[in-house]
Amino acid sequence: MTVAPEARLALCVARGKTAQQAAIDAWLRERSDAGSGARLAVVAEGAFFELVVPPQFALERLAAGCVCCVGLLPLRVTLTRLLRTFRPDRVLLLLADASHVERLQALVASGQLGVTLEQES
Numbered sequence: 001m002t003v004a005p006e007a008r009l010a011l012c013v014a015r016g017k018t019a020q021q022a023a024i025d026a027w028l029r030e031r032s033d034a035g036s037g038a039r040l041a042v043v044a045e046g047a048f049f050e051l052v053v054p055p056q057f058a059l060e061r062l063a064a065g066c067v068c069c070v071g072l073l074p075l076r077v078t079l080t081r082l083l084r085t086f087r088p089d090r091v092l093l094l095l096a097d098a099s100h101v102e103r104l105q106a107l108v109a110s111g112q113l114g115v116t117l118e119q120e121s
Contacts, residue, residue, distance in 0.1 A: 008117070012073050
């Protein structure tokens, strides 16, 4: 049995439909391997409006509210399900608020979520 490589997670703060869609579009454009079969996924916090990703990529939504302050359960469940079913190479986590980005970065760095933090350039 082979183990899939750990997905890389990018964090981005974007509030509202226009900002979140722009962040998704930019992230997908920046991935040079997006057209070469890389499996990309987006997890958007508080995005209960229409967001568009190409059909080969996954889009999951989280209820609005700080993902670290609600006990991390929704984020853990969503990421675990996504990693097991879709097996993405990279994941974009769109946060609606920047209040606890450092806390979330530390959690990702701890390895508890099954992803590694992608270094932003």
